[in-house]
Amino acid sequence: MLKVExxxxxxxxxAGDVHAVQNVSFEAKGGELVAILGASGSGKSTLLSLLGLxxxxxxxxxxxxxxxxxxxxxxGRTQYRSRQVGFxxxxxxxxxxxxxxENIKLAxxxxxxxxxxxxxxxxxxxEIVGLDESKAERRPAKLSGxxxxxxxxxxxxAAQPQLILADEPTGSLDKATGQKIVELLREVAxxxxxxxxxxxxxxxxxxxxxxRFEIEDGVLKEIR
Amino acid sequence: MRxxxxxxxxxxxxxxxxxxxxxxxxxxxxxxxVRASTGNTITVSPKGFFGFSGGGTPLKESVVTGLLSIPHVxxxxxxxxxxxxxxxxxLKSPTPAGFLGGQFGFxxxxxxxxxxxxxxxxxxxxxxxxxxxxxxNSPGNAVVGGANGGGSEKLTSGAAYxxxxxxxxxxxxxxxxxxxxxxxxxxxxxxxAKITVMGIFNAGSTFTDSNVLMPLSTVQKLANxxxxxxxxxxxxNSLNNVASADKAIVKRLGSAADVTSTQATTxxxxxxxxxxxxxxxxxxxxxxxxxxxxxxxxxxxxxRERRREVGVLKALGAPNRxxxxxxxxxxxxxxxxxxxxxxxxxxxxxxxxxxxxxSASxxxxxxSGFVRRAGGAGFGAGGSGFTPPTGGxxxxxxxxxxxxxxxxxxxQIHTSAGWSTLVFALLxxxxxxxxxxxxxxxxxxxxxxxxxxxxx
Numbered sequence: 001m002l003k004v005e006x007x008x009x010x011x012x013x014x015a016g017d018v019h020a021v022q023n024v025s026f027e028a029k030g031g032e033l034v035a036i037l038g039a040s041g042s043g044k045s046t047l048l049s050l051l052g053l054x055x056x057x058x059x060x061x062x063x064x065x066x067x068x069x070x071x072x073x074x075x076g077r078t079q080y081r082s083r084q085v086g087f088x089x090x091x092x093x094x095x096x097x098x099x100x101x102e103n104i105k106l107a108x109x110x111x112x113x114x115x116x117x118x119x120x121x122x123x124x125x126x127e128i129v130g131l132d133e134s135k136a137e138r139r140p141a142k143l144s145g146x147x148x149x150x151x152x153x154x155x156x157x158a159a160q161p162q163l164i165l166a167d168e169p170t171g172s173l174d175k176a177t178g179q180k181i182v183e184l185l186r187e188v189a190x191x192x193x194x195x196x197x198x199x200x201x202x203x204x205x206x207x208x209x210x211x212r213f214e215i216e217d218g219v220l221k222e223i224r
Numbered sequence: 225m226r227x228x229x230x231x232x233x234x235x236x237x238x239x240x241x242x243x244x245x246x247x248x249x250x251x252x253x254x255x256x257x258v259r260a261s262t263g264n265t266i267t268v269s270p271k272g273f274f275g276f277s278g279g280g281t282p283l284k285e286s287v288v289t290g291l292l293s294i295p296h297v298x299x300x301x302x303x304x305x306x307x308x309x310x311x312x313x314x315l316k317s318p319t320p321a322g323f324l325g326g327q328f329g330f331x332x333x334x335x336x337x338x339x340x341x342x343x344x345x346x347x348x349x350x351x352x353x354x355x356x357x358x359x360x361n362s363p364g365n366a367v368v369g370g371a372n373g374g375g376s377e378k379l380t381s382g383a384a385y386x387x388x389x390x391x392x393x394x395x396x397x398x399x400x401x402x403x404x405x406x407x408x409x410x411x412x413x414x415x416x417a418k419i420t421v422m423g424i425f426n427a428g429s430t431f432t433d434s435n436v437l438m439p440l441s442t443v444q445k446l447a448n449x450x451x452x453x454x455x456x457x458x459x460x461n462s463l464n465n466v467a468s469a470d471k472a473i474v475k476r477l478g479s480a481a482d483v484t485s486t487q488a489t490t491x492x493x494x495x496x497x498x499x500x501x502x503x504x505x506x507x508x509x510x511x512x513x514x515x516x517x518x519x520x521x522x523x524x525x526x527x528r529e530r531r532r533e534v535g536v537l538k539a540l541g542a543p544n545r546x547x548x549x550x551x552x553x554x555x556x557x558x559x560x561x562x563x564x565x566x567x568x569x570x571x572x573x574x575x576x577x578x579x580x581x582x583s584a585s586x587x588x589x590x591x592s593g594f595v596r597r598a599g600g601a602g603f604g605a606g607g608s609g610f611t612p613p614t615g616g617x618x619x620x621x622x623x624x625x626x627x628x629x630x631x632x633x634x635x636q637i638h639t640s641a642g643w644s645t646l647v648f649a650l651l652x653x654x655x656x657x658x659x660x661x662x663x664x665x666x667x668x669x670x671x672x673x674x675x676x677x678x679x680x
Contacts, residue, residue, distance in 0.1 A: 055674035082541020
């Protein structure tokens with residue numbers, strides 16, 4: 001269960017203050033696919049950074065399954081990122097000198113999974129996202145964009161986090177592949193019982209979500 | 225490609241470092257060997273006197289014996305060198321005058337301090353080489369080899385006379401004995417006195433084996449040179465005290481004597497090697513610093529290029545130590561690869577570099593002064609303790625330093641890379657690599673992942 005209350009983030013730039021996130025509050029349940037729609041510069045990526053503790057909010061609170069993220073120290077934040085949250089990026093951001101399986105196992109290593117279980121878990125996830133053994137041994141440069149994003153999704157779900165943050169996960173893919181990726185996210189969210197927040201500017205993608213929000217100038221509103 | 229470039233640059237720096245390390249070790253070992261082989265003796269002779277040649281006034285035995293009162297001086301061995309012309313002895317010199325003897329006009333010497341030796345008379349067809357007599361209270365190998373510039377003389381028959389002997393006795397060189405058909409117990413005349421042969425020695429040198437050793441007081445009495453000495457070897461208790469004893473002797477004897485120590489001479493001759501040592505030390509430091517800077521800049525470049533990767537790793541929950549460890553592992557790998565190449569190249573070039581440094585430092589040229597001091601005021605020619613001041617006359621090759629009696633050539637430096645040197649160098653390289661990559665990685669792990677991922 002994700003609970004966000006009164007979240008604020010302002011960037012102080014030479015051109016003045018930019019209120020990227022303003023008084024954002026919402027809740028999301030495990031297994032839910034939530035879409036956040038917004039134009040470029042609306043604050044949607046900043047909101048994901050705050051939820052993933054990649055950046056610190058100026059005000060407000062984030063609670064995951066009863067844990068107040070604001071109370072975490074540096075080590076606690078690192079542990080949160082490795083175990084309780086998974087990221088899916090628009091540019092995939094796989095480690096280039098590791099193959100698909102090793103990229104997934106790396107996330108498991110950071111989450112302190114037992115070494116003996118990492119290979120089994122990586123193979124399980126590769127099967128879930130539809131990549132066979134031959135693809136598992138390939139480095140990112142030898143995979144298509146859709147295949148890379150599948151690896152990224154597998155990596156995000158690897159440590160069984162409660163929250164998946166997907167920032168424009170279909171932005172670098174063609175429409176057909178993008179549709180498949182969103183369906184995959186939804187499927188995995190259901191099977192893994194994780195809350196999935198997908199940031200997108202594509203209405204068609206957003207329509208596949210259980211709930212939809214729109215963000216404009218940092219202000220979040222649910223679309224009914 | 226970039227990795228290959230970094231490894232290649234590191235290999236060059238490591239090769240230079242290892243070659244300088246080897247050169248420095250080789251030179252240091254040589255210096256230590258030379259110092260260890262240096263005797264702790266000081267030679268004293270009348271000012272301007274050299275062997276049986278030159279002028280000057282003989283030193284007084286009482287003055288020389290008084291040197292024993294100088295701190296750290298443990299022994300003083302005096303000798304009086306005289307020449308017996310054919311009118312003063314029944315002995316026949318075994319050495320023919322030859323062209324050189326005739327040219328220099330040997331034969332008119334009448335004793336220490338009054339020699340008219342070199343160029344003192346016009347060449348003569350009746351000229352003959354005089355027989356040389358050394359008056360010493362310490363007959364035997366030490367006296368002949370040490371005080372008089374000889375080699376390793378050994379008694380082949382008979383016995384040496386007592387150090388306190390005042391008798392008309394002698395031990396003679398094997399060549400002289402052979403020429404004059406002398407055996408132990410034979411007699412000959414010198415300064416009209418009848419001298420009995422007590423022993424015969426051999427030094428392997430015609431010059432040395434043509435000489436006569438007699439008790440000092442006997443020579444002083446017969447040559448009418450009471451209390452005179454022409455050479456003294458002062459022994460100091462430790463190499464560390466030679467310099468101070470040398471100074472004290474010079475102060476005591478003033479301008480009356482030439483005082484030379486093997487240590488002072490050795491240090492003077494070691495100056496080029498010390499220069500090489502200094503150069504190799506500074507070059508070593510410079511190349512190590514250079515390698516460290518190359519590594520640091522390379523790692524800074526690498527980590528900056530991989531900012532996004534660092535941001536992703538942090539987003540995935542990688543602790544800072546894990547990210548830093550990864551960069552350390554990479555730089556250590558680069559360094560080990562560079563070290564493997566650098567060690568091979570460094571070992572191969574260390575010998576020519578060392579030779580070039582020694583040559584460039586002037587190590588093969590200025591031997592003047594050193595040789596005379598090292599050989600001591602001896603016979604003046606031919607003995608194994610003597611090498612002429614200019615390399616051209618040396619019978620042991622030209623253009624190199626020689627140690628009289630030590631059989632040691634300074635410029636013959638053997639370079640070798642011991643395991644300890646290589647292990648030390650490898651560990652140093654790894655430590656530098658680890659530090660450099662830690663500094664580089666530490667500058668990047670502080671970034672907030674959101675900044676990197678936002679700017680992608």
